[in-house]
Amino acid sequence: MPMQRNIRPMWWHGRFRGCGYRITAPREAILDVLSKSDDHLSAEEIYIKVHTYYPAVGLTTIYRTLDILANMGLIFKFDFGDSRARYELSEGPKGKKHHHHLICTNCNRIIDYADFIDEEIKLLEQTEKGLLKKYNFKSTNHLIQFYGLCEKCQ
Amino acid sequence: MPMQRNIRPMWWHGRFRGCGYRITAPREAILDVLSKSDDHLSAEEIYIKVHTYYPAVGLTTIYRTLDILANMGLIFKFDFGDSRARYELSEGPKGKKHHHHLICTNCNRIIDYADFIDEEIKLLEQTEKGLLKKYNFKSTNHLIQFYGLCEKCQ
DNA sequence: CTCTTATTGATAATGATTTCCATTCTTAAT
DNA sequence: ATTAAGAATGGAAATCATTATCAATAAGAG
Known part of the structure; x- marks a missing residue:
C-alpha cells in the first residue's frame, strides 16, 4: 500500500538530494504542512496534520525530519518558552x-x-x-x- | 539543625519581602551562588553548587526559587538550545x-x-x-x- | 514564645524528545 | 523493469528536564 506521492519535483527536492537525503512521502507531507501553514507549529501539531492524510506516519519521523530540515536551514526552530519547540519554514520560494x-x-x-x-x-x-x-x-x-x-x- | 544564615540584610531582601516572600536559607544560598558566578548556570549546576554548602537543599526548591526570581525580574532565564534552561542575575547591584x-x-x-x-x-x-x-x-x-x-x- | 501558613524536600508524575531495532521503502546499478 | 544495499520508518521503551503532591518544617507577625 504505497502512499500517494507527488510526482512533480518540488522546489526543495534538489537541495534535499544534494544533501544525500532521500525523498519520501512523510517528508513531502511534512514540508507540505509547513508550507501551507502560517502558524508556528509544534512537532505534535504537525504530526496531527500529517496524520490526517497519512495515518501511517509516526511522531518519531516528524521529529527526525524536522531535525534534518532545521539543520539544512529549510526551517527555523523556535523556543517561545512554552516547553515545546516550534517550527516554521525559513525564507525561500514558499517561506514567509x-x-x-x-x-x-x-x-x-x-x-x-x-x-x-x-x-x-x-x-x-x-x-x-x-x-x-x-x-x-x-x-x-x-x-x-x-x-x-x-x-x-x- | 538550623542552617547558618547571613544576618545582615542583603540587597534583595527588601524587594523580596515586598513581594510577600520569606527569606530562607535556600533562597539566600541560591542568590549567593548566582551572584558569585559569571556563567549561565542551569538549575542542576546551581543545585550542585548550593548542595556543597547546604546538602539539605533539594532540586525542587532550586526550581521553585528560580521561578520566583525570574518572575520578580531578579534573574533572567535563557534557552540556548541545549534543552535546559539557564539562569543569570539580571542587572542590579550585583548583576553584570x-x-x-x-x-x-x-x-x-x-x-x-x-x-x-x-x-x-x-x-x-x-x-x-x-x-x-x-x-x-x-x-x-x-x-x-x-x-x-x-x-x-x- | 506561639500560632499561622509559607516553604521545603523526597518521591512520583509529566511530557517533550530520543533511542532502539526489526521491517519497509528509495534509489543506484544492473 | 529487477535487484540489492542501506537509508528511512514507526512503535515501544528510554531519557531527562521540569512539575505536582504532600506531610513535615521553619519564618516571622503578634
Missing part, C-alpha cells in the same frame, strides 16, 4: 518574508511582525561584522524576540 | 552589565558581549515604541542572540 516575533507572556500568543525589520537587519549586519572582528565569531543566524503583553492581555 | 549572547552551534559555548549594545538598545527601544503603537503590544523585555561558530570551532 523574514520577520521577528512578539511573545505574550500571559496568553502565549505569538505575533509576527516585519515592521522595522529593515533597520533591525541593518544594525544586526553591522553588529555581526563587529563580532567577527572582535571575537572572531562567525554568525550564521540571529534571533530577536520581544516579550510582553498583547492587546487582549493588558 | 547588560549584555547579549553569542551561541556556538557546534560546541555550545556562550559568549557574552556588550559591544554595540548601546546602538542595539536604542534601536530596540524605538522598535518597542513602534510595536506598542501598531500592535498595542506592551513589551517588557527583549532577547537578542547570535548563532554561529566560535573561534575554535570554525
Whole structure:
C-alpha cells in the first residue's frame, strides 16, 4: 500500500538530494504542512496534520525530519518558552518574508511582525561584522524576540 | 539543625519581602551562588553548587526559587538550545552589565558581549515604541542572540 | 514564645524528545 | 523493469528536564 506521492519535483527536492537525503512521502507531507501553514507549529501539531492524510506516519519521523530540515536551514526552530519547540519554514520560494516575533507572556500568543525589520537587519549586519572582528565569531543566524503583553492581555 | 544564615540584610531582601516572600536559607544560598558566578548556570549546576554548602537543599526548591526570581525580574532565564534552561542575575547591584549572547552551534559555548549594545538598545527601544503603537503590544523585555561558530570551532 | 501558613524536600508524575531495532521503502546499478 | 544495499520508518521503551503532591518544617507577625 504505497502512499500517494507527488510526482512533480518540488522546489526543495534538489537541495534535499544534494544533501544525500532521500525523498519520501512523510517528508513531502511534512514540508507540505509547513508550507501551507502560517502558524508556528509544534512537532505534535504537525504530526496531527500529517496524520490526517497519512495515518501511517509516526511522531518519531516528524521529529527526525524536522531535525534534518532545521539543520539544512529549510526551517527555523523556535523556543517561545512554552516547553515545546516550534517550527516554521525559513525564507525561500514558499517561506514567509523574514520577520521577528512578539511573545505574550500571559496568553502565549505569538505575533509576527516585519515592521522595522529593515533597520533591525541593518544594525544586526553591522553588529555581526563587529563580532567577527572582535571575537572572531562567525554568525550564521540571529534571533530577536520581544516579550510582553498583547492587546487582549493588558 | 538550623542552617547558618547571613544576618545582615542583603540587597534583595527588601524587594523580596515586598513581594510577600520569606527569606530562607535556600533562597539566600541560591542568590549567593548566582551572584558569585559569571556563567549561565542551569538549575542542576546551581543545585550542585548550593548542595556543597547546604546538602539539605533539594532540586525542587532550586526550581521553585528560580521561578520566583525570574518572575520578580531578579534573574533572567535563557534557552540556548541545549534543552535546559539557564539562569543569570539580571542587572542590579550585583548583576553584570547588560549584555547579549553569542551561541556556538557546534560546541555550545556562550559568549557574552556588550559591544554595540548601546546602538542595539536604542534601536530596540524605538522598535518597542513602534510595536506598542501598531500592535498595542506592551513589551517588557527583549532577547537578542547570535548563532554561529566560535573561534575554535570554525 | 506561639500560632499561622509559607516553604521545603523526597518521591512520583509529566511530557517533550530520543533511542532502539526489526521491517519497509528509495534509489543506484544492473 | 529487477535487484540489492542501506537509508528511512514507526512503535515501544528510554531519557531527562521540569512539575505536582504532600506531610513535615521553619519564618516571622503578634
